[in-house]
Amino acid sequence: MRKLNLALLAGLTVLFATSCGTGDQPKDTAMKNTITIQEANQRVEDYAERARAAFPVSAELRLQSQFKDSPCDDPTDNGPKGRLVASRGYQVMGPSVDQFPQQFEAIQAWWGQNGFAVSTDSARGADRTVAAENKADGFTMSLRSNNVGQLYLNTSSPCVWRNGTPESAN
């Protein structure tokens, strides 16, 4: 039985060795120039700063997480490995739980005015996430409320090359 499995795995190894990074996507999606990771980091912060307008003046966006150059080695766009992603997470301090529905309305309105389109809206009780993507630059934002009464704003870049050009071309 183990031999059967090993034979199958051997076959798969060959298959995947020849299939990595291709998938269903056209090959020309791969090696396009992008903004730099530094610009991506700046833009995720800019989007968060600008989105502050959707929240009450008294609300505070407290930086909760920052990933300045996470590897984008398993991209869903079937693009090449070696690119990076910038993201930030902020806890929105101030609004009470009963104000959360209004906050979701407000951020969606702001997104609508700033080139973002809602991609998902899922709720399981108090745990709700609404996400949106900017069709022009591929940046994403989301607002999440959780079961313990917290609210988070997240911003993320698409996969970009560190210096803006494909590594192999550098």
Next chain:
Amino acid sequence: MVTWAQVTRWDSAPLQSAVGEVNSAYNKVVACSDDLRGINTAEGWHGEAAGAAANEVNQVIDGLEEYAAEVASLRRSAGDVGDAISGVKNGVKEVEGLARAHHFTIGDDGAVIDNGLPPDTPEGQKEAVARERATIAAELRDRVSEVLKSATDIDDDFCLVLDRIVSGQTIDATGNDNENTSLAAAGNSGAAMGSLTIPAPPPEGATAAQNAAYWATLSEGQRTRLAMDRPDLVGPRDGFSAQQRDIANRELLDRQQSRLRHERDELQRKINEFPRTGAGEIKLNDQREFDALKSDLDKLDGKLRGLNDVESRLSMSDPSSPNFDPTKQRPYVLRIDDAGSGRAVVAMGNPDTAQHVATYVPGTGSELSKVNGDLGRADLMVNAAQQAGAQSLSVITWLGYDAPPGLMDAANDTYADNGKRALDSFQDGLRESHQGAPSHNTVLGHSYGTTLVGYAARDEHLAVDDIVLVASPGVGVDHASQLNIPPDHVYSTTAANDAINITNFPRVEGHGDPLDPLGPDPTDPEFGGRTFTSDPGARGWVLGNSEAAHSAYWNVTPTGENTASLQNMGNIIAGQPTY
């Protein structure tokens, strides 16, 4: 030998308060140094009387030097013993608490007295409770033994110091140069003689419970001193505190980096100086030897990269580093070893104090040289769990076993069999070293890591509350109920386009998966646990499956398509519902 009855009456307070008084006496003695030097060097006085006076002065000086040494020795040992007694008292307290909770008492001679099953034990649970109590009784015996060993060690050391003081043998000052008398120097010599030894830990291979029993008898100061003096002994020990393991392992990390750099330089020199033809080519007969050197260099470079990546992550929590990131949890290095394929166990957050503790076990291909990606995943799970509401947590990257190096090896369960005890010991250690109320502990495997988790849970009864199986090729059992935790605490997910789907054969009703040596897919409804959503991942052209989808469960985009798995993992770690 100190008895249990004696040690329960030990009190560190009188010794600790004596330190202040002895210190005052010491300062008065040392202040005489300048006066003594003046007496001894009196000029212009010659003759018999002068000689007699000089002899007398020398005796006074020698006596005072010895006295300074004795006082310093007493001060040092009183402080050390007072500190060590606080460790022993902590050990006593833990023993008594454990005994009380399980209906045992400890006799004056240290015997563990079984007071029988608690009277309110339900009839149906009596057998299971009796089994558990037998384990507890063994642990109590170990703990009592460790307390008495430590207490006897302290007692012996202190007696030795006091004997030396009483018999005037702390130092011999008669051979000193009295022209340059320094009572402080004599005091320093005496203080060194007053230091206590730290009792030896249980032998290598001791259980986490045995290690914890020993650890409980040491004071915080002794623990830290041991970690700094013997990092190789403290660093890898399950059951010791994360704080001191971290101190020890950072030292080991530094040593390993230095050694590997030196080895690398040597290897590079050999390669550079390797005999070549006039055209600079390697001679045909030497090619194999040359290739072996290059291969060794690659391995060394890989290990160094892994160690440097760990160091780089440590620097992110160092406020003085340019990499400092205040949003990151402080890492604790719980194991680091460059031997073989390497070991790296790094906790993001202190697992001894966290309310939620998760252990992430990576799968096929994971090794020290590639640890950076796994450390990044731990940080991402911290983020996901925090956003799910976890207020206090630690996520641990556990690279504590030899993972299959490639896909061809991943059908072999030897790697899981070889690693399961180490994972079990680690999880036991987390329970033992945790402070306060027990934490909510999760173990999370990815790919072949799930196989190891399954084998450890099946054969070793992992001390965890939740098991998470991500992209599993099988976990060695047909049903979640065989993993020795309630099946509704076993969570599985596999992305629709994950290549692992191809290796998971369909179940044969009532027989699990006889064709698969690792067992059936745990996401199959017949397996019996819970499943949670993952996004489908990138499509490949092998029946739609892709290798990229196999490792996309931690994709960083918190809002994009492929993040349901990360969000759900965060929810489980935080004790929140999945979807």
